[in-house]
Amino acid sequence: MKQKYEFSVQSHRFINSAGKALMPLPARYADLQLLEQAYEQMVLIRTFDQKAIALQRTGKIGTYPSVLGHEAINIGAGLALHQEDVFAPYYRDLGIQYLRGVSFVEQLMYWGGDERGSCYAKQPEDLPICVPIATQFCHAAGVASAIKFRQQARAVLVSGGDGSTSKGDFLESLNLAGAWQLPLVFLVSNNQWAISTPRYLQCHAETLAQKAIGAGIPGVQVDGNDFVAVHDTLTDALTRARTGHGPTLVEAVTYRLGDHTTADDASRYRSQEDLKKAWEEEPIKRLRLYLSSQNAWDEKREQALLQRCKVTVEKAVADYAAIEPDVPTAMFDHLFATLPEDLHDQYEELRRQTQEASHD
């Protein structure tokens, strides 16, 4: 028997949990400005995230999925994308979307139950938040096909969780991306949990990155708590996609430090010890330690940043609170480009009821 082909999966990490560089950082991080910017955005995202959970607890928004622990992945991916790229999110991509121009107010509208939250005033092409698991991978493959068909130098980034890699939509899209050599980067945020199902029950493979091998495309694992590893790897993968060198799968390994959503209670299925251990790896502290070690961060800057984040988030919450609910008949307005005659009666029925209710 002869060896037909050999496969291996690489794993990238530059900065460890103590904030120490394990090797010289790539040149693009030399002047520290990018890392400072990343750090500030990560802290802003965490500030908003905590506020959103509080808003859910007080009934101001509906169920909300926290991104606690995903900050390096979110900001690393967001900063690696170019404005003209297209992003297809899942529901734990707050930071990527924020950097793409989706405002906190739009996020609060969406999670607060207002369809207008997906209008994305500053982001005409990105897909809306995708709740049905893994379905977004197929849409991203379609967007990437359109970009390839039109011979544009743009890339598509699509994102999902570890659980999503068990679904056919993921595998079918990965397969297509390979067969058609699409300008598409798959980002899997492996946070160890699909609600209560741990990573080891999801799949027997040693890494999720190796699922790329079956599709004939590069697959790589990165430390998802290390901004540099995430950003550096995605920057290269997106560059390859934009320049006609095909798709890549990037598995970013992190830990979901919060509950699945505000409707979940993770203490039912995982131990406090595991959670405590995971907090030692968390992404924000390690980047702060690194920046401090380079004399690029101190307590004074930290306090000033926290204050700025608080103001930004409070402003968004106030703006959100001032938004009136949409008119009820809006549920008909965007069902089709033009409302079919068959629905005119139902439209009128709702309009009349709304008018009568407002006179009560």
Place this chain on the structure above:
Amino acid sequence: MTNMTMVEAINLAMAHELNADPDLLVMGEDVGMNGGVFRATVDLRKEFGRTRVIDTPLAETMIVGTAIGMATQGLHPVAEIQFMGFVYPAMEQLICHAARMRNRTRGRLSCPLVIRAPFGGGIHAPEHHSESTEALFAHIPGLRVVIPSSPLRAYRLLLAAIRNPDPVIFLEPKRIYRAVSQPVDDNGEALPLDTCFTLREGSDLTLISWGAMVQETLKAADHLKQQNVHCEVIDVATVSPLDRRTLIASVCKTGRAVIVHEAPRHCGVGAEIAATLQEHCLLDLKAPVKRVTGYDTIMPYLRQELRYMPSVERILSAANEVINFGS
């Protein structure tokens, strides 16, 4: 003007729009080199190239999901699902995304795509190849469901489906793909997408049908004419959204209705039509609205399939019951 079958007319409509619309793509399993298992896409790849007539991997979820992504970028994909019986893996994509993309982005993105699928029984096909499940799609807000019943209407309705800015499920009754020929002029003229077609005018009884069953219904109408019963025959054609106005007007005039469809009766589109008729025509009705449909059973395999499908005899029997009601 050329005499052609329905499957040729469908091919012609796609060729016409591939010429007219540079954003149009045809995609699916075996649609390129092979020209489709029913030859609906024959020669399109030769004429328009492999970047516009695309053989996909064998994965229905991905075909529909990818078409959705393309459509959000302003392309107009016409995706073939080889048989309706294989569309079900893609139902999540159709229901959760194709039907909702415009609504959930409040018009920022839309989904101008067509899913073509051959459906229905009567051609002695294997298991899973013969069902009629149009009601599954008709129940989904945001989807249009269109079913042609003649070569000319197939050509013109497919043009309309392709040009429509929203997702259209275009179901092709494969039993009559080649059963009927008629002259079709390749003039690019489309039909409206939410209008019934009155094929015969009559005063005694309204026969309502769509798809392959329109042929059986017309034959039944011929028999009834010999009995001096003058039937109005309506091809519903767009089962969603429904053209209720035409149906109501006809049944208020004739006072009698028989609905004929191949799909199972329970929660079928016929039930929606019957409910509409009792809401709007009650005092004009001279008899209960009858349905002649497939049974509420699993579609039998080919040896028994004709026992399952409405026949001219079953339609005549129902029509006579309605005509003789109360006498």
